[in-house]
Amino acid sequence: MRLLLCCALSAGLFLSACSATKPVRPDRAGSIAPTQNVVVIRGLEGEGDVQRAPPAVVRRLEVEERNNRYLGRLQAVEPPDLHVRVVDVGQGLCVVGLTAEGYTFLVDAGHWIGTACADGVDKLLPDMGLSMVVLTHSDGDHLGNLPLILESREVGTLLWTGYTPPHCTHIGASGCTTFFNAREAIGEVAADESTVLNLKTTPLAPGQVFELGEVEITFLAGWHEFPDVGQMSPSEISNAVSIMVRISHGGRSILVTGDAIGRPLRGSDDETCTGSEGWAVENVEEDLLSADVLIASHHGGNNGSAKCFITAVAPEFVIFSAGGGHGHPHRETVARFLGAGTPEKHLLRTDRGSNSASDAEEGEWAETSVPACGDGSKDDDIDILFGSDGGITTSYVGPNRCK
Numbered sequence: 001m002r003l004l005l006c007c008a009l010s011a012g013l014f015l016s017a018c019s020a021t022k023p024v025r026p027d028r029a030g031s032i033a034p035t036q037n038v039v040v041i042r043g044l045e046g047e048g049d050v051q052r053a054p055p056a057v058v059r060r061l062e063v064e065e066r067n068n069r070y071l072g073r074l075q076a077v078e079p080p081d082l083h084v085r086v087v088d089v090g091q092g093l094c095v096v097g098l099t100a101e102g103y104t105f106l107v108d109a110g111h112w113i114g115t116a117c118a119d120g121v122d123k124l125l126p127d128m129g130l131s132m133v134v135l136t137h138s139d140g141d142h143l144g145n146l147p148l149i150l151e152s153r154e155v156g157t158l159l160w161t162g163y164t165p166p167h168c169t170h171i172g173a174s175g176c177t178t179f180f181n182a183r184e185a186i187g188e189v190a191a192d193e194s195t196v197l198n199l200k201t202t203p204l205a206p207g208q209v210f211e212l213g214e215v216e217i218t219f220l221a222g223w224h225e226f227p228d229v230g231q232m233s234p235s236e237i238s239n240a241v242s243i244m245v246r247i248s249h250g251g252r253s254i255l256v257t258g259d260a261i262g263r264p265l266r267g268s269d270d271e272t273c274t275g276s277e278g279w280a281v282e283n284v285e286e287d288l289l290s291a292d293v294l295i296a297s298h299h300g301g302n303n304g305s306a307k308c309f310i311t312a313v314a315p316e317f318v319i320f321s322a323g324g325g326h327g328h329p330h331r332e333t334v335a336r337f338l339g340a341g342t343p344e345k346h347l348l349r350t351d352r353g354s355n356s357a358s359d360a361e362e363g364e365w366a367e368t369s370v371p372a373c374g375d376g377s378k379d380d381d382i383d384i385l386f387g388s389d390g391g392i393t394t395s396y397v398g399p400n401r402c403k
């Protein structure tokens, strides 16, 4: 059995305290104050001071109750070992998970317009707390519904970058309402004595595991300040800090990359391998980076999914969480996946109806979209099911609404 460790796991890792001290509420004018709470992390360095930290869980559903829900909903379908749903939030990201043991998690909280992510959480996790919340970065299309979701839910552990967009110099700054609302919600989680991990005060090293029973969420990358901005624009820097996590069970895995950058739009060619994706290829163990399912970075934008990254991850399935009007997923991004051998039928998208003229102008991949269906949110959710036979399946949740 591997060991649960906390504190001083390796050089470059700065978990400073193992005692459970009530976290301080954030100063509204500053960033979240450092928490001194325990974090459940399994050591990277083998032996060490073994300490049992409280589990990163507030509440889990009784297995029987969970199974009954599946039986009622899906008519005697065997509950999966792990059920992950990429909720169609339009432009943005919202990934909800439920494990066989009743642990729950959320990666990102969708767009600020509408309630698609909150509704998706309610659907898959009715009346349940969240064992873990990961916020990949501070853009509004990843934080939008966070206050609404957390309003009625307990959280075990919340991990975020602590990154404040440079233009959000003060509350009330233009274009920052979503960020400040989300930051306040994070502060409230901290005040509830949940564990809040802010990469500004608690940098993590690649390979650290958060255990949710049999399911692991492994931190691979993420920063408060990106170490090498190179050719990136300010908005690309805001994206490059994105936390990457690997969700795994039974030898199968999903890689979530937020809005990671791998080939900045300025000065990149097909071989460019920089930004956070380049960093991950260089610094994350090969076995950890490879995944069965990749939720492609930055909604399939052309400044992510660099060739080097696709080769390292070698996904069997790729999911683009995208909405209309942004040219996502970009046709050149898709071409890189197809060129690496991912079959077209293994490329799924939450914007099946998106094929607007403006998207086409911006270079959107249009082949699998269905013109004239529109691209509202909530109608192209995608399920990833880890079966008890060790298999993994991906499928659209609803019927093909356009046929």
Ligand SMILES: [Zn+2]
Binding pocket: 092, 093, 139, 141, 142, 259, 298, 299
């Ligand atoms: Zn985004």
